[in-house]
Amino acid sequence: MSTAARAHGAHAYASPYVAGAGLGVVLLASYVLAGRGIGATGAFAVVAANTMNAASPAIVQSNAWLAERATGPILRDWLVVEVIGVVIGGFISAALAGRLRLGVDRGPRLGIAARVAIAALGGAVMGFGAVFARGCTSGQALTGGALLSAGSWLFVLGAFGAGYLTMFFARRAWT
Amino acid sequence: MIAPFTDSSIIVAGIVGIGFGFALERAGLGSAPKLAGQFTLTDFTVFKVMFTAIVVAMLGAFWASRLGLLDLARVYVPETFLAPQLIGGAVFGVGFALAGLCPGTSCVSAATGRGDGLAVVLGFLAGVAGTAALLPMLQSFYLSTPRGTLLLPDVLGVPYGVVVLAVAAVAGAGFAVAERIEAHAARRRA
Amino acid sequence: MRARVIAAAIAALLAIGAAFAGSPEPHAGSKAKIRALADEIEHESDHVTALELAEWIRQRRPDLRVIDVRADSEYAAYHIPTAERIPLTTLATANFDPRSTVVLYSEGGAHAAQGWVLLRTAGVRNVFFLRGGILDWMDDVMNPVVSSDLTRYFGGTARTGAVPLPGGATQVVARMRRRSC
Numbered sequence: 001m002s003t004a005a006r007a008h009g010a011h012a013y014a015s016p017y018v019a020g021a022g023l024g025v026v027l028l029a030s031y032v033l034a035g036r037g038i039g040a041t042g043a044f045a046v047v048a049a050n051t052m053n054a055a056s057p058a059i060v061q062s063n064a065w066l067a068e069r070a071t072g073p074i075l076r077d078w079l080v081v082e083v084i085g086v087v088i089g090g091f092i093s094a095a096l097a098g099r100l101r102l103g104v105d106r107g108p109r110l111g112i113a114a115r116v117a118i119a120a121l122g123g124a125v126m127g128f129g130a131v132f133a134r135g136c137t138s139g140q141a142l143t144g145g146a147l148l149s150a151g152s153w154l155f156v157l158g159a160f161g162a163g164y165l166t167m168f169f170a171r172r173a174w175t
Numbered sequence: 176m177i178a179p180f181t182d183s184s185i186i187v188a189g190i191v192g193i194g195f196g197f198a199l200e201r202a203g204l205g206s207a208p209k210l211a212g213q214f215t216l217t218d219f220t221v222f223k224v225m226f227t228a229i230v231v232a233m234l235g236a237f238w239a240s241r242l243g244l245l246d247l248a249r250v251y252v253p254e255t256f257l258a259p260q261l262i263g264g265a266v267f268g269v270g271f272a273l274a275g276l277c278p279g280t281s282c283v284s285a286a287t288g289r290g291d292g293l294a295v296v297l298g299f300l301a302g303v304a305g306t307a308a309l310l311p312m313l314q315s316f317y318l319s320t321p322r323g324t325l326l327l328p329d330v331l332g333v334p335y336g337v338v339v340l341a342v343a344a345v346a347g348a349g350f351a352v353a354e355r356i357e358a359h360a361a362r363r364r365a
Numbered sequence: 366m367r368a369r370v371i372a373a374a375i376a377a378l379l380a381i382g383a384a385f386a387g388s389p390e391p392h393a394g395s396k397a398k399i400r401a402l403a404d405e406i407e408h409e410s411d412h413v414t415a416l417e418l419a420e421w422i423r424q425r426r427p428d429l430r431v432i433d434v435r436a437d438s439e440y441a442a443y444h445i446p447t448a449e450r451i452p453l454t455t456l457a458t459a460n461f462d463p464r465s466t467v468v469l470y471s472e473g474g475a476h477a478a479q480g481w482v483l484l485r486t487a488g489v490r491n492v493f494f495l496r497g498g499i500l501d502w503m504d505d506v507m508n509p510v511v512s513s514d515l516t517r518y519f520g521g522t523a524r525t526g527a528v529p530l531p532g533g534a535t536q537v538v539a540r541m542r543r544r545s546c
Contacts, residue, residue, distance in 0.1 A: 028236060120297060138195075336384045
């Protein structure tokens with residue numbers, strides 16, 4: 001954490017091993033209490049499907065993937081409620097640690113506009129990948145990984161392999 | 176009656192989510208530069224958090240099942256689609272390195288007031304929506320190489336517990352290497 | 366730092382123990398195993414319906430193995446398409462690829478359900494039995510009240526009274542309609 005941030009009264013981050021263990025316990029609790037793990041992509045998919053259905057039902061009705069996800073109220077979807085929880089949990093932790101701050105995190109070479117644009121682009125690219133991979137780091141790497149699903153580990157290999165390769169060319173965005 | 180209690184209420188989803196988001200932010204994974212450090216090989220927090228979580232959940236699930244407390248057969252395991260998950264994963268990785276956040280951490284980042292986090296959230300939503308709209312044209316790839324529920328022990332032809340040990344060993348070795356690299360980078364900065 | 370070492374030691378012990386234990390399923394014959402099996406039965410994850418099986422067969426799932434546990438003569442008279450015949454006595458010692466999905470069926474389902482317990486105890490993971498047996502297959506797929514595309518796929522017809530079976534074995538059907546074990 002930067003000295004500037006610490007000067008603002010922000011606490012140091014927790015040990016990644018301790019936070020990871022906590023996350024592992026949460027994941028295990030999810031398996032035990034709900035018979036399923038965590039995720040994020042599905043929640044976005046449900047929101048996207050319902051939004052598109054409201055805007056233009058024709059697109060959704062002719063698209064099985066969207067139609068499957070546009071059934072029922074958004075707030076009754078397990079993952080949507082879970083992701084709302086993620087937002088709340090993140091907020092609480094930051095509030096307790098003095099890390100709430102309006103701003104744009106970015107590498108030293110990027111201006112705000114460039115950072116926001118690249119962030120949105122990166123998000124869109126992840127969206128494309130996540131649909132085919134049936135999930136993201138939460139649902140595939142963590143949930144599927146801990147349950148030894150072969151496809152989930154393939155996702156991990158693909159994602160981190162491509163991530164390192166990309167950063168080789170894009171490191172000026174962050175360093 | 177043993178776990179999982181699949182008719183548990185949706186409140187469990189909320190509590191799990193809160194725990195998830197809290198743990199991520201505690202580790203600093205709500206800050207894109209920190210996550211990006213994983214791909215620039217300067218900050219291994221992402222690796223440490225992910226693999227500690229995987230090992231804890233994996234060991235917990237194995238032993239809970241072995242002791243008859245958890246019916247693993249009733250825990251939902253994502254199905255395997257070899258090509259889409261490998262290639263989709265790669266595409267995802269490109270976006271991840273650019274954004275410095277994944278969908279889950281982008282929610283945390285946005286929740287703590289970061290505009291770039293919000294940008295990733297909205298970009299991800301648009302990406303999912305756009306891809307979904309194009310899916311009918313890409314359907315054959317989307318559905319290709321299905322393998323149903325396929326676990327590593329079956330692929331490798333070794334017992335489940337052996338794979339558990341292997342994953343834990345890889346994680347442990349990875350942690351040792353990560354500490355070395357981070358210490359080296361810290362010395363170089365000093 | 367000490368805490369980290371202790372945690373790592375515990376994790377290592379659990380991981381090594383897992384490797385020696387091998388399977389995450391409770392030890393065969395243990396109370397835990399019996400409870401786990403009972404739990405699966407209660408949660409109905411032990412069987413499939415005739416319509417579900419018909420759909421799986423139609424999808425030509427490469428991992429699917431349909432097993433008929435009835436007598437040779439009954440199998441010869443009529444069996445579910447793609448089914449192989451394996452009697453219960455041989456079933457217990459048969460080897461199934463862990464990646465395959467095994468579906469057992471008998472006339473009414475009881476023998477197949479018993480075969481399910483045998484295979485699950487032997488450690489086979491993806492095994493189900495056909496609820497209602499071949500009687501339900503006839504009722505729901507081959508000769509249902511209302512014909513479905515599954516019926517047409519398997520060459521059956523909706524119920525009008527007479528039941529045309531491939532090979533014309535109407536006598537077999539007459540006997541089968543009397544529900545037994």
